[in-house]
Amino acid sequence: QQQVKQSPQSLIVQKGGISIINCAYENTAFDYFPWYQQFPGKGPALLIAIRPDVSEKKEGRFTISFNKSAKQFSLHIMDSQPGDSATYFCAARMWDTGNQFYFGTGTSLTVIP
Amino acid sequence: DAGITQSPRHKVTETGTPVTLRCHQTENHRYMYWYRQDPGHGLRLIHYSYGVKDTDKGEVSDGYSVSRSKTEDFLLTLESATSSQTSVYFCATKPGQGASNQPQHFGDGTRLSIL
Numbered sequence: 001q002q003q004v005k006q007s008p009q010s011l012i013v014q015k016g017g018i019s020i021i022n023c024a025y026e027n028t029a030f031d032y033f034p035w036y037q038q039f040p041g042k043g044p045a046l047l048i049a050i051r052p053d054v055s056e057k058k059e060g061r062f063t064i065s066f067n068k069s070a071k072q073f074s075l076h077i078m079d080s081q082p083g084d085s086a087t088y089f090c091a092a093r094m095w096d097t098g099n100q101f102y103f104g105t106g107t108s109l110t111v112i113p
Numbered sequence: 114d115a116g117i118t119q120s121p122r123h124k125v126t127e128t129g130t131p132v133t134l135r136c137h138q139t140e141n142h143r144y145m146y147w148y149r150q151d152p153g154h155g156l157r158l159i160h161y162s163y164g165v166k167d168t169d170k171g172e173v174s175d176g177y178s179v180s181r182s183k184t185e186d187f188l189l190t191l192e193s194a195t196s197s198q199t200s201v202y203f204c205a206t207k208p209g210q211g212a213s214n215q216p217q218h219f220g221d222g223t224r225l226s227i228l
Contacts, residue, residue: 006155034216043117043203043219044156051214089155099144099163099207100171101217103156 003027004092006104013111019077021107023090026071030092030102035064035075038087038106047088048075080111116140117220119204125226132191134223136204138184143209145187146217147171147179149200156203162187194227201225 006023013019023033032051036044050057050064050073057064063076077084090104116139126132136145144163148156148171158171160179168179176198178190191198201224205217 032214036219041221043205043221045219046216049214049216091156100158100161101146102158103148105153105155 002105003102004090004104006090006107008107009105010108011110013080013109015080015082015111015113017080017111019075019080019084019109019111021075021088021090021109022072023074023104024070024072025092025102027092027094028071029094029096031095032093033064033066033073034091034093034101035062036089036091036103038089044089077109080109082111082113085109085111117204117206117218119202119220119223121223122221123224125228126194127228128195129193132194132225132227134189134202134204134225136187136189136206136220138187138204138206140206140208140218141184142206142218143184144207144217145181146205146207147177147187147189148203148205149173149198150203150222151200159189159202194225196227199225199227 034049035047037047038044061078066073088107091101118137120135146161147159157173162168162181180188201222203222204220207217208215
């Protein structure tokens, strides 16, 4: 059973466009929501993270929007660039089980020049 | 990065053989994790450790064991490898409770093929 559901599985965006990736969860014990970026042959690297008491967090071109009542959160990449082409994972941390993290299934983003 | 080294980076072995993967960290992080990454499944937790000699199972722990005798090393062992364990394995670390909102840091993975 997938604790964190991520969509879409793949995404193609024109350079300069907005990339949007969505995640949803059910378990209210999650208390920290990071997004990771992964390039081929490398491990995931933290991109941006948010706590559920904040509705939005922005770092440069990357924004997380968080809807606590709907149990949904999304990553927006503004002015998408070819260098943003990578796989993106959302995740959720369960505070009461020894800091376990649950990951979405990933979104492969391709930004076309 | 967080100073995480995984070894070996690539391994090909046969069904039924034992395999040990090593994760070494230089950051003195309290938590260490082993994940496997498979297409369509994302990252799934195998085992994790919350201190020396303190480990617990993740969601896909069957067929795997771990050991942590030192803060810096976390070993993953496949006692008798099966083809279903062909995957890319990632180690991750995280600071302790005093930095509870700190994310995990990942190594670059071990690609394991079991023939």
